Amino acid sequence: MPSTLLAVCDYQEEIRKSRFRAVAGPIDDPAQAQAFVRQYGDPQATHNCWAWKIGTQYRSSDDGEPGGTAGRPILAAIEAQDCDRVIVVVTRWYGGIQLGTGGLARAYGGGANKCLQQAEKQLLISRSAFTCECTFSELALVRLRVHEAGGEISNESFTANGVSLHLAVPPAVVTELEDQLAKLSRGRIRLSPA
Numbered sequence: 001m002p003s004t005l006l007a008v009c010d011y012q013e014e015i016r017k018s019r020f021r022a023v024a025g026p027i028d029d030p031a032q033a034q035a036f037v038r039q040y041g042d043p044q045a046t047h048n049c050w051a052w053k054i055g056t057q058y059r060s061s062d063d064g065e066p067g068g069t070a071g072r073p074i075l076a077a078i079e080a081q082d083c084d085r086v087i088v089v090v091t092r093w094y095g096g097i098q099l100g101t102g103g104l105a106r107a108y109g110g111g112a113n114k115c116l117q118q119a120e121k122q123l124l125i126s127r128s129a130f131t132c133e134c135t136f137s138e139l140a141l142v143r144l145r146v147h148e149a150g151g152e153i154s155n156e157s158f159t160a161n162g163v164s165l166h167l168a169v170p171p172a173v174v175t176e177l178e179d180q181l182a183k184l185s186r187g188r189i190r191l192s193p194a
Contacts, residue, residue: 002084003121008040011115015107017095018046022115024088027052033059033087046094049108051075052087065092065108069101073109081116084124088112125150127168129194135162138185145180149173166194 008025023040027033033052041048049070051060060071074088090108099107134142139156142165146153151169158164169177174191181189 002082002124004083004085004124005116006120006122009115009119011111011118013111013114014095015103016097016099018097018099018107019093019095020090020107020111022088022090022111024086024112024115024119026085027054027087028085029054030057030059036087037089040089040091042091042093045091047092048089049074049092050087050089051078051112053078053083054085065104066101069104070108073105074112077109077112077116080113083116083121086116088115125170127151128171128174129154130167130169130174130191131165131194132167132181132189132191133159133162133164134181134185134189138189139163141184142181142189145177145184149177149180151177167191 005024005026008023010021010023012019012021025036027036037048037050047063047065047070049061049063049065051071051074052058053075058075060075062070070090074090078086078088090111143153146167149169150173151167153165153167155166156163178191
């Protein structure tokens with residue numbers, strides 16, 4: 001199951017007099033990815049190569065290194081670690097010794113991989129959206145049941161008759177949660193797809 005990072009992390013190493021620094025972090029959209037590159041890339045460095053993945057979207061850049069020697073290996077490291085909603089920027093300060101295309105790919109991909117290995121991760125759980133309504137007196141128990149099922153309440157709207165809730169629930173537990181909420185309310189609370 002894919003995971004994302006809880007915080008920004010970095011890893012540095014020197015390979016044949018070139019210094020490499022990999023910085024990885026969580027992102028939610030392509031605009032955040034570009035902001036991350038601007039924030040953690042060093043304009044004084046020789047190259048700031050990067051890759052990011054958000055669901056089925058992904059992008060990478062070799063930033064002047066030979067084609068396919070930096071961005072793709074970084075992206076491969078993200079995929080090998082089963083990460084999603086993640087960006088990795090690997091900055092290189094050239095040390096005067098050529099690494100060759102294989103050496104570059106190993107340096108960029110390896111640095112990204114080591115950075116991601118040491119990062120704190122959190123599983124990304126797929127959830128389906130639902131709505132339901134409950135009375136004020138049932139709200140605390142509904143919140144508890146949703147939380148126990150691994151779901152989240154994204155919005156609560158108070159009405160004259162009670163509370164309207166927007167939920168995100170893992171698909172595997174929808175039936176069980178529906179049963180629990182029905183028992184709690186004598187069959188009145190029903191989950192409706194949002």
